[in-house]
Every structure is written in structure tokens, then in C-alpha cells.
Amino acid sequence: MAESTGENKVWESIPVGDDLGSLDYVLTEQMVADYRRVVDNPCAAYPTVAARHPANLFYRKYAAVMRVPNMGHDCEYYNPPVVGKRITIRGRIADKYIRRGNPYIIVEAVAVDEDGRLLEKSRLVGHAREVGKEAAHETIAKKWGA
Amino acid sequence: MAVVLKTGDQLQPVTHEVTNEKMIEFEKCVWDRGRNSHSDINAAKADGIHRTIASGQNQMAFLHELMELNFGDAWVYGGKISVRYIHPVYAGDHLTATGLVTSIGEFDGKPRVELQLWCENQDGRKTSAGTASAAQPSSMRSWVKKNSEGAEK
Numbered sequence: 001m002a003e004s005t006g007e008n009k010v011w012e013s014i015p016v017g018d019d020l021g022s023l024d025y026v027l028t029e030q031m032v033a034d035y036r037r038v039v040d041n042p043c044a045a046y047p048t049v050a051a052r053h054p055a056n057l058f059y060r061k062y063a064a065v066m067r068v069p070n071m072g073h074d075c076e077y078y079n080p081p082v083v084g085k086r087i088t089i090r091g092r093i094a095d096k097y098i099r100r101g102n103p104y105i106i107v108e109a110v111a112v113d114e115d116g117r118l119l120e121k122s123r124l125v126g127h128a129r130e131v132g133k134e135a136a137h138e139t140i141a142k143k144w145g146a
Numbered sequence: 147m148a149v150v151l152k153t154g155d156q157l158q159p160v161t162h163e164v165t166n167e168k169m170i171e172f173e174k175c176v177w178d179r180g181r182n183s184h185s186d187i188n189a190a191k192a193d194g195i196h197r198t199i200a201s202g203q204n205q206m207a208f209l210h211e212l213m214e215l216n217f218g219d220a221w222v223y224g225g226k227i228s229v230r231y232i233h234p235v236y237a238g239d240h241l242t243a244t245g246l247v248t249s250i251g252e253f254d255g256k257p258r259v260e261l262q263l264w265c266e267n268q269d270g271r272k273t274s275a276g277t278a279s280a281a282q283p284s285s286m287r288s289w290v291k292k293n294s295e296g297a298e299k
Contacts, residue, residue: 051177070203
């Protein structure tokens with residue numbers, strides 16, 4: 001549920017339900033191998049973890065005005081991606097809210113492969129930071145001295 | 147034969163060292179995100195922090211491994227997870243991903259294992275925490291390291 005504060009004009013201007021469009025890419029053997037090597041898990045099923053589907057769709061539209069540092073994820077997994085298949089992701093703004101005075105945006109992405117297999121649904125919990133107003137990780141720095 | 151989990155069971159944990167090199171490489175996996183606060187000190191300072199921090203998705207990768215190890219196909223086909231990143235992770239940290247079975251529910255007429263899971267660093271500080279669920283552990287197929295010879299590409 002969105003609340004209006006008048007202090008977050010860009011955040012307020014982004015509507016819940018906003019269509020972030022779609023994009024697609026082919027998952028290559030190299031992508032899978034790189035991911036498995038970097039996370040030290042030679043059998044990792046979902047290299048898409050590193051693909052950041054929601055964030056990529058969000059930034060394609062809003063990078064100039066808003067940052068959404070990742071505070072969490074809610075994900076559902078249905079079928080692991082297959083090397084060589086084209087993956088199409090579609091996104092939308094699923095929700096936004098103010099919590100403890102901080103604005104959040106929930107960005108949802110659904111990934112389907114070229115055969116119509118549903119791969120995953122992922123929701124990014126983003127701490128909405130207006131570009132140029134405050135450093136993206138200012139809150140983290142204050143809270144933990146990072 | 148896969149184990150049958152019950153309330154109170156602890157998952158077999160996984161531990162990894164987070165290195166600066168792998169933090170940088172992680173930002174280039176699948177899609178290169180360019181320099182950012184996870185891979186470049188100057189980008190981190192511009193974002194208001196004095197050193198680079200590992201991305202939340204890096205922790206998510208370890209939680210995936212935890213679930214693959216303990217649930218096999220039951221996680222890969224139908225798993226759900228909800229995680230919040232609650233403390234920064236730095237290069238040199240040793241993260242352990244682990245979990246605890248909180249209840250055995252039912253979904254579509256089949257048992258569903260509900261969990262609390264988290265990552266903690268070498269000091270025992272939780273860096274991420276949340277919940278997950280999956281059907282009871284099933285075939286491990288290729289999702290476990292010891293069977294990596296059979297891993298799907």
C-alpha cells in the first residue's frame with residue numbers, strides 16, 4: 001500500500017503496476033560456467049541469480065532518476081534455465097510503500113524460456129533512492145558504519 | 147533414498163569465503179553491470195560507503211546451494227524463498243548458509259517443508275535472514291557437488 005509523504009517526488013511518480021517491458025537474452029554455456037565458478041558451486045541450478053532480472057528491467061527505465069539498492073528478494077523457482085535457450089523476462093512495479101520513513105519499491109520480473117517454460121518469478125525489495133538526492137547506500141552507512 | 151525432514155531439523159550448512167576477486171567477478175556474471183559499489187571502491191564511496199560490499203544476490207547464491215544440497219529437485223522445481231539482507235558482507239568474510247525446519251505444512255495435498263534460513267559471518271552475525279519452502283527432499287540429481295560429473299550444462 002503506497003503512502004504519500006510529499007518528500008519523495010520521484011518515488012511518488014512511479015505507479016504501482018507500471019509496466020517495465022520485457023527483454024530477452026540467450027543463456028550461454030559460458031554464462032553458466034562463469035556463475036558456477038564464481039559462486040564455487042559447480043552444479044548451481046539457477047545462474048539467473050546473478051542476472052538480476054528485476055533490477056535490469058527497472059534501471060532500463062528509471063536509471064536516470066532512481067536507485068533501488070537491494071534490501072531483499074522474494075523468489076519462486078519452477079524450472080531451471082537450459083543452456084542455449086532464449087530467456088524472456090517481463091517486469092512491473094508490483095508494490096511500493098513507506099516503512100520507518102524510508103520509501104521502498106517492489107520490482108517483479110517473470111522469466112520464461114523460448115519453449116514457454118516458466119523459469120522463475122522474482123521480486124526485488126528496493127530501497128528507493130532518488131538520484132542526486134542522497135547516496136544510494138547512505139542508510140546502510142549510517143546504520144552499520146559500512 | 148532422500149531423507150524426510152521434520153520440524154526442528156537443521157539443514158546441512160554450506161560455508162564460503164567471500165573474496166574481493168569473486169565479488170568483482172560476480173558483477174560480471176550473465177550480464178556485466180560495470181563498476182559499482184560491489185566491485186569498485188570509488189563507486190562504493192560515491193554510494194556513501196567506505197569499502198565495497200558483496201551484493202545481496204551473492205548471499206542468495208549461497209542460500210540456493212544450501213537448498214539444492216538439502217532438497218535437490220524439490221527445491222529446483224517449486225522452491226520459494228524470501229530473504230532480507232540485514233548486515234553488510236565484506237571481502238574476507240566467511241559466510242555460512244544454514245536453515246531450520248519450522249513446520250511441515252501441506253500444499254496441493256503434498257507435504258511442504260517450511261524453513262527459517264540465514265547466512266551468518268565468521269563472528270556469528272546474521273547477514274541475511276528469511277524463510278523458504280519446498281516439498282520434502284527428493285532426488286538430488288545433479289544439484290549436489292559430489293555428483294558434479296553428471297551436472298547439466
